[in-house]
Amino acid sequence: MNPHTSPWRILRSAARYVARFRDRIFVIKLGGELLADTGARRQIAEQLAVLWRFSIPVVLVHGGGGELDRFCGRAGIAVEKAAGRRITSPAVLDAAKMSFIGRLQTDLLAELRAAGLSPVGLSGVDAGLVGARRRGPTTVDGRRVDFGEVGDIESVNPDILHQLLAAGHLPVVTSLTGNDAGEIFNTNADTLAAELAAAMGAEKLFYLLDQPGLLNDPADPASLITEIHPEALTARIKDGRVAGGMRPKCEALMRALEQGVKRVHLISGLRADALLEEVFTNEGSGTLVHADAALAMPGSPNGGEVAHAG
Template sequence: MRRAIEKADILIEALPYIKKFQHKAIVVKCGGRQLLNKHIINNILQDIVFMNYVGLNPILVHGGGPRINEELRKLGQKIEFHQGQRVTDKKTLEIVIKELGGLNQEMVKKINQLGAKAQGLSANAGSVIKASRLKQHHGRNIGFVGRVAAIEPQPVKELLLKNFVPVISPLGIGKNGQIYNINADMAAAEIAAKLGAWKLVLLTNVKGIMRDQSDEDSLISTLKVAEIAGLLKRKVILEGMIPKVNACIAALEKGVKKTHIIDGGIPRS
């Protein structure tokens, strides 16, 4: 009985938010070590299904870094990043495509098992991301890494109209048919902007942006775009957090109302 009352209280507390975001698109990006923890990913997908049930329009964009790294290690391939972007040669690209495709299918299957309807979208099927090669990244060629040239929103809109949850892999396709590895945070930001999403939520495996990495109580709960340059200069924002912050800025500048970087490991976050 107590658990039933607690669940009812949670729903009652959520009602104003459910009403506010009814029929609005919310882009959620998950990735990182979350994808290696079945309990965490199950909680995230349950939340996605709940959002769908109560009339929101969740769109899930996923990365796959740790899974890709595991496969690269098995094959003896070099793992290299430059300014938060994966250096992607031809062999690495093949592995990226394979692992992202497998993850996409797994997530679609799990969402369907949880009671909602989901469909995967990637460069191979229902392509959403049009890309061009990122020839230089801070002065370096990093291989088959792309930037988002355009977003084709129609496949996503059609799924939302049928009450499906779109599950999108961050692979882009160029004019010549070449597939490119796209940073998942930036892909999510561009998708959110093109679809006029109300929110962009980037799930990570840390609490968020910390003023002091050694102090768990130094979480920055709210941040304005104007403050970011100073935090970058002082190296408060580092490594993998840099693409996330850049993605949030891009989304906000293109009309997304709010962006969030939150710990995906916290249930119901």
């Protein structure tokens, strides 16, 4: 944004988006690598507080893959992954329970509280929020894989989230799920965020990353793709240009779009105010994924707004 732009012009521009998004739910998935960064946690909490003060309700979803890997390393527990997804042995599941609901979530709740918010920590097990089943052996990239204690989501009952939002609380959901038989599963947090966004009729779904967004060249942060349609993203997944941990994110966000979420944003969780820039400016800060062919583009009849915030 031009630093010489009139502050009143900026205020008027932001006010349009405030009016548009007031009382519209945003689901925001926070990458586990960001949870371990105290500075990033604080910046994110401060941005969420701005959204909250503008009456934009937020549901925050987090995993904790990096911390779980470190926990397992210290405990001598093997870490295995297939196509960017974790294989969860009983020992890894126990480690996930301790790290996700222990230090990671508690530190995040404390940071949110310090920013003036009223966070409530929970998991997919609480209040029947998520119904899941154990994933059976499946073929991934030509290899038969047993993912162990991994749960695939069968149902979402977001009543508890709506109740918390109505009472002025910010729900913070970690990616453990369960079923009525008392089983507990490790579920991919990207998938959980997508399913919650769809079930709640969220206006937007955000994935906060340790990179600027979806990159054309993963080794080049300057190769940001600012906008992409699902068909092009699917092609990138199939030909291997989207791989590693980005693959499950992109697969999850495609599912969210299929279920009615109109806008998904991949943005930096490390750069100061990247979330606010994505919400309140036309230019945005990261990657917008959408299926709307009529989205405004330069030279279009509606004035040429790219409208990441639209």
